[in-house]
Amino acid sequence: MLKNRIIPCLDVKDGRVVKGINFVKLKDAGDPVEQAKIYSDSGADEICFLDITASNENRDTIIDIVRKTAKECFVPLTVGGGVRTIQNITDLLLAGADKVSINTAAVNNVNFVKEASKKFGSQCIVLAIDAKKVSENKWEVFTHGGRNKTGIDAVEFAKKIEENGAGEILLTSMDKDGTKSGYDIELLKTITNNTNIPVIASGGVGTLDHLYDGIVKGGASAVLAASIFHYGEYKIKDVKEYLNSKNVSVRL
Amino acid sequence: MNVTIVDYQSGNISSVINSFTEVAKGKVNLEVTSDINKIKICDKIVLPGQGSFKSCVESLNNISGLVDTLKDFVITNKKPLLGICVGLQMFADIGYEEAETKGLGWISGKVSKINNQNGKFKLPHIGWNEIEIQKESKIFKDIKNKSHMYFVHSYEFIPEDKSVISATTDYSSKIVCSVERDNLFGTQFHPEKSDKIGLKVIDNFLRL
Numbered sequence: 513m514l515k516n517r518i519i520p521c522l523d524v525k526d527g528r529v530v531k532g533i534n535f536v537k538l539k540d541a542g543d544p545v546e547q548a549k550i551y552s553d554s555g556a557d558e559i560c561f562l563d564i565t566a567s568n569e570n571r572d573t574i575i576d577i578v579r580k581t582a583k584e585c586f587v588p589l590t591v592g593g594g595v596r597t598i599q600n601i602t603d604l605l606l607a608g609a610d611k612v613s614i615n616t617a618a619v620n621n622v623n624f625v626k627e628a629s630k631k632f633g634s635q636c637i638v639l640a641i642d643a644k645k646v647s648e649n650k651w652e653v654f655t656h657g658g659r660n661k662t663g664i665d666a667v668e669f670a671k672k673i674e675e676n677g678a679g680e681i682l683l684t685s686m687d688k689d690g691t692k693s694g695y696d697i698e699l700l701k702t703i704t705n706n707t708n709i710p711v712i713a714s715g716g717v718g719t720l721d722h723l724y725d726g727i728v729k730g731g732a733s734a735v736l737a738a739s740i741f742h743y744g745e746y747k748i749k750d751v752k753e754y755l756n757s758k759n760v761s762v763r764l
Numbered sequence: 765m766n767v768t769i770v771d772y773q774s775g776n777i778s779s780v781i782n783s784f785t786e787v788a789k790g791k792v793n794l795e796v797t798s799d800i801n802k803i804k805i806c807d808k809i810v811l812p813g814q815g816s817f818k819s820c821v822e823s824l825n826n827i828s829g830l831v832d833t834l835k836d837f838v839i840t841n842k843k844p845l846l847g848i849c850v851g852l853q854m855f856a857d858i859g860y861e862e863a864e865t866k867g868l869g870w871i872s873g874k875v876s877k878i879n880n881q882n883g884k885f886k887l888p889h890i891g892w893n894e895i896e897i898q899k900e901s902k903i904f905k906d907i908k909n910k911s912h913m914y915f916v917h918s919y920e921f922i923p924e925d926k927s928v929i930s931a932t933t934d935y936s937s938k939i940v941c942s943v944e945r946d947n948l949f950g951t952q953f954h955p956e957k958s959d960k961i962g963l964k965v966i967d968n969f970l971r972l
Contacts, residue, residue, distance in 0.1 A: 605776040633815035763892040
């Protein structure tokens with residue numbers, strides 16, 4: 513039976529790990545390579561790096577981090593943030609990433625998803641959707657770390673990127689991110705019900721129950737969280753034991 | 765011992781290189797190449813594969829003499845080869861991803877899309893799944909039944925001769941996730957991404 517995945521996410525800025533509270537207030541807490549290794553050794557099913565300032569700044573730092581991490585971590589590594597060109601993807605994959613997550617570039621041009629998945633295979637193209645609730649059962653896609661409104665309906669967008677070859681969706685609720693009040697379950701449910709590719713839930717985890725809800729109530733195939741792991745509130749092992757005790761299948 | 769990872773310009777093989785490098789440290793010479801003269805004289809081959817069946821087969825065919833060299837290595841000289849993911853799928857006669865495409869034909873069978881039971885099962889099959897060992901296999905030495913391996917694929921290899929199947933995994937049906945026939949090995953899962961247990965599979969192959 514396929515297991516639900518637990519994915520710690522490391523937000524990286526200028527080569528250091530940070531976790532943004534609502535993407536604004538940053539705290540510094542460590543070396544990304546070391547952190548990734550700790551996660552991988554403690555049973556993380558995948559590791560995710562999000563280069564949070566990559567949209568504006570140079571990308572060489574993250575390439576170097578990916579290269580070092582990939583030599584020590586033998587679980588899948590996803591890298592996102594500022595992935596805009598085929599060359600960006602090539603550079604990340606050559607450095608040792610297994611998947612890249614695309615956000616703004618896909619919103620600007622859905623053909624980019626098509627081109628990328630054709631060239632590298634759907635298995636390495638993750639579509640990061642940042643969505644914000646605009647009315648009852650309606651969510652809109654945002655870009656640039658939640659700064660820019662696009663007017664695009666999140667559900668329609670999710671269907672469209674699936675058609676264009678994305679292998680997975682990394683779905684972040686911009687309303688919930690950094691709040692520790694749980695995932696936006698309605699959003700998750702709507703997207704998982706309307707697509708046939710795996711959805712990774714993100715944004716808002718504060719407790720173990722939130723992870724449970726994301727999988728069981730939201731239908732997510734994987735749950736991603738940053739701060740609850742990063743500040744040591746919970747260990748990967750705690751999460752897995754908890755989920756297992758509630759009959760959610762995980763890799764122990 | 766000299767082991768070659770075949771770099772035929774299809775997909776991302778960095779993770780394969782990293783994992784094999786880690787396991788090979790100090791005991792095995794590892795070369796990443798598409799040079800058929802080097803491939804001919806090496807002891808073992810790793811054939812990775814990412815992207816579609818069609819694109820992988822085309823990339824192999826693009827390198828003059830490569831397919832024949834691999835065939836001689838595996839079929840005539842009976843030296844060990846490990847195919848990973850699409851690398852395994854290409855052992856088949858035929859694949860149906862993108863378009864009907866002729867495979868290497870080393871193990872009779874076909875590669876078709878996993879039956880997702882009308883959307884009940886999400887595709888690609890991504891993540892950690894348990895392997896159910898079907899027969900003793902040299903690359904599963906010291907690996908427990910029901911160990912978790914990392915998968916990412918939408919197509920499955922269906923061999924005609926079921927006796928080649930060394931493990932299956934459960935996703936909508938029993939999917940073939942590894943094969944072994946004499947010197948020929950293949951895994952649908954990614955040992956290079958399957959944590960310590962995956963590195964053990966690699967180690968077993970390198971120790972053959």
